[in-house]
Amino acid sequence: STGPRSRENRGASRIPSQFSEEERVAIKEALKGAIQIPTVSFSHEESNTTALAEFGEYIRKAFPTVFHSSLVQHEVVAKYSHLFTVQGSDPSLQPYMLMAHIDVVPAPEEGWEVPPFSGLERNGFIYGRGALDNKNSVMAILHALELLLIRNYSPKRSFFIALGHDEEVSGSKGAQKISALLQARGVQLAFLVDEGSFILEGFIPNLEKPVAMISVTEKGALDLMLQVNMTPGHSSAPPKETSIGILSAAVSRLEQTPMPNMFGGGPLKKTMKLLANEFSFPINIVLRNLWLFHPIVSRLMERNPITNALVRTTTALTMFNAGVKVNVIPPLAQATINFRIHPSQTVHEVLELVKNTVADDRVQLHVLRSFKPLPISPSDDQAMGYQLLQETIRSVFPEVNIVVPGICIANTDTRHYANITNGMYRFNPLPLNPQDFSGIHGINEKVSIQNYQNQVKFIFEFIQNADTYKEPVPHLHEL
Numbered sequence: 001s002t003g004p005r006s007r008e009n010r011g012a013s014r015i016p017s018q019f020s021e022e023e024r025v026a027i028k029e030a031l032k033g034a035i036q037i038p039t040v041s042f043s044h045e046e047s048n049t050t051a052l053a054e055f056g057e058y059i060r061k062a063f064p065t066v067f068h069s070s071l072v073q074h075e076v077v078a079k080y081s082h083l084f085t086v087q088g089s090d091p092s093l094q095p096y097m098l099m100a101h102i103d104v105v106p107a108p109e110e111g112w113e114v115p116p117f118s119g120l121e122r123n124g125f126i127y128g129r130g131a132l133d134n135k136n137s138v139m140a141i142l143h144a145l146e147l148l149l150i151r152n153y154s155p156k157r158s159f160f161i162a163l164g165h166d167e168e169v170s171g172s173k174g175a176q177k178i179s180a181l182l183q184a185r186g187v188q189l190a191f192l193v194d195e196g197s198f199i200l201e202g203f204i205p206n207l208e209k210p211v212a213m214i215s216v217t218e219k220g221a222l223d224l225m226l227q228v229n230m231t232p233g234h235s236s237a238p239p240k241e242t243s244i245g246i247l248s249a250a251v252s253r254l255e256q257t258p259m260p261n262m263f264g265g266g267p268l269k270k271t272m273k274l275l276a277n278e279f280s281f282p283i284n285i286v287l288r289n290l291w292l293f294h295p296i297v298s299r300l301m302e303r304n305p306i307t308n309a310l311v312r313t314t315t316a317l318t319m320f321n322a323g324v325k326v327n328v329i330p331p332l333a334q335a336t337i338n339f340r341i342h343p344s345q346t347v348h349e350v351l352e353l354v355k356n357t358v359a360d361d362r363v364q365l366h367v368l369r370s371f372k373p374l375p376i377s378p379s380d381d382q383a384m385g386y387q388l389l390q391e392t393i394r395s396v397f398p399e400v401n402i403v404v405p406g407i408c409i410a411n412t413d414t415r416h417y418a419n420i421t422n423g424m425y426r427f428n429p430l431p432l433n434p435q436d437f438s439g440i441h442g443i444n445e446k447v448s449i450q451n452y453q454n455q456v457k458f459i460f461e462f463i464q465n466a467d468t469y470k471e472p473v474p475h476l477h478e479l
C-alpha cells in the first residue's frame, strides 16, 4: 500500500525500539528520582523554587547525552522552565513540539500507601505525585531522546521540547514565556503534543476495549469570586439574613442549576460515530443516529461526573470563606467557583447564566481569571500530528484498535501556544482506568512500570515516524 502508514515510506535508518534490561532499569530509576524532587506549585505566588532548581540539575545528570549533543540546544526560560531545540537535517520540514510540565500539585500525606514524594516501587508500580501528571511525560520525552542519541540517531525534522514549571497554576510564567520566545523567533509549528488524555479503559459503559482518545480541543475556564458585604454587629441580635446565608443560598442555586447540556456541539459527534462501530445492536444504531437519539445519549452522559464534564460547562464550588468570631455577625463572605467552559459556549454566556441564577444584587461577582475554550484541531487524513499519533498508537499498542478525537476536560499548557500552531493534540500514551484517574490530583497517584516503559518506546517511535511522514496524496476523483 502507499500513503502515510506504509512501510515503504520509511527511511532505511530506522532504529528498532528495543531496550536492554539495563536500559529498562535506568528508565524506571530515572522516573523515581524525578518524583522524589517535590516541585510543588502551591499558588500563583508560591512554588517550591528550590525543588524546581534541583530538578534542572537532575535532568542534566540523568540525560548527559541530550545535554552534550551538538544537535540539541538547551535553554532555561524564566529560571525553571526548559526549552530544547533539536536540530533536524532537513530545514524544509516544519518543526513540531513535544510538551510536558515539571511542577505538580501539593500532596498531603494522609491516605497515601507510601509517602507521596518517595517514588517507591510496589507490585510493578511507581508511586508518587507526578507519576501520571506529568513527570512521566517529562522523563519519557527526555529518556526517549537520550536513547535515540546514544544510538546515533539524527532527526530529519527539527523539533522542540518545552517543559513548563507552573502548569498547575496557569503556565503564565513558564509556557507563556517559552511561547513568546518562539514567536519572537518566528517559529510556526506543524503541531504539538501535550498531556491531557490517555488510552481510556473502563470509562465507557458496555465497552471493554481500550479507546485511545486524542483530545483535539480543551475546555475554557472561568474562576469567579462571589462576595457579600453586610454591616457587622452583635450576634445576640442577628438580622434576618447574614452575608453567610445570602452567599450560601447563591452558590447552592448555582450548584443545583447545572449549565445547559451542549451535547452535539464540539468534536463529540465524530467521536460517537467512531465509537458506534464498536458496539453491537442496539447501541450502535443509537450512536449512529444521534439526530434521533440525541436526547437519550445526552441524558445518559450526564449520569457520571466524567462524561457529564464532556457535555456541559461544569460548576465546581472550590473555596468558601466567611466569619471572624463566633459572636460577631460576619461582615464579609466569599466563595470561589471554578467553571470549565464547554467548547460550544463563551465566557460571556456563562457569566450571563450565572447572573440569572444568582439573581441577587447583594452578591457581587468578581472575575478572577477566564479564558475561552480552545479551537478544535484537525483530525482528518491530512492532519499530520493526529495521523502520526494514530500511526504510533497502532504500532506500540497493537491491542488498541479504537482511536478517537476528544475533548480535554481539564486544562493544559497548550493554550499558550495557540498563536503558533493550529494542531494542538493532548495525548499521553498510557492506559488509564477510572481508578488511575482518581490518583491524578488525588491520593496514590501511580504508574505501572511496564506502561511507563511503553511511553518511552512510544516517543522513541514517534520521533522517528515524524521523520518519515509523507504528506498523504489527495484523493483523486474520477472525471
Ligand SMILES: CCCCCCCC/C=C\CCCCCCCC(=O)NCC(=O)O
Pocket (backbone or CB within 6 Å): 133, 167, 168, 195, 196, 197, 198, 200, 203, 204, 306, 307, 409, 410, 411, 412, 437, 440
Ligand atoms: C465518551 C468517552 C469518555 C471519555 C472520558 C474522558 C476521560 C478523561 C480522562 C482523562 C483526562 C485527564 C486529564 C488530565 C490532565 C490534567 C491537567 C491538569 O491538571 N491541569 C490543571 C487544571 O486543569 O486545573
Ligand SMILES: [Zn+2]
Pocket (backbone or CB within 6 Å): 101, 133, 134, 167, 195
Ligand atoms: Zn498536568
Ligand SMILES: [Zn+2]
Pocket (backbone or CB within 6 Å): 105, 133, 168, 441
Ligand atoms: Zn494537574
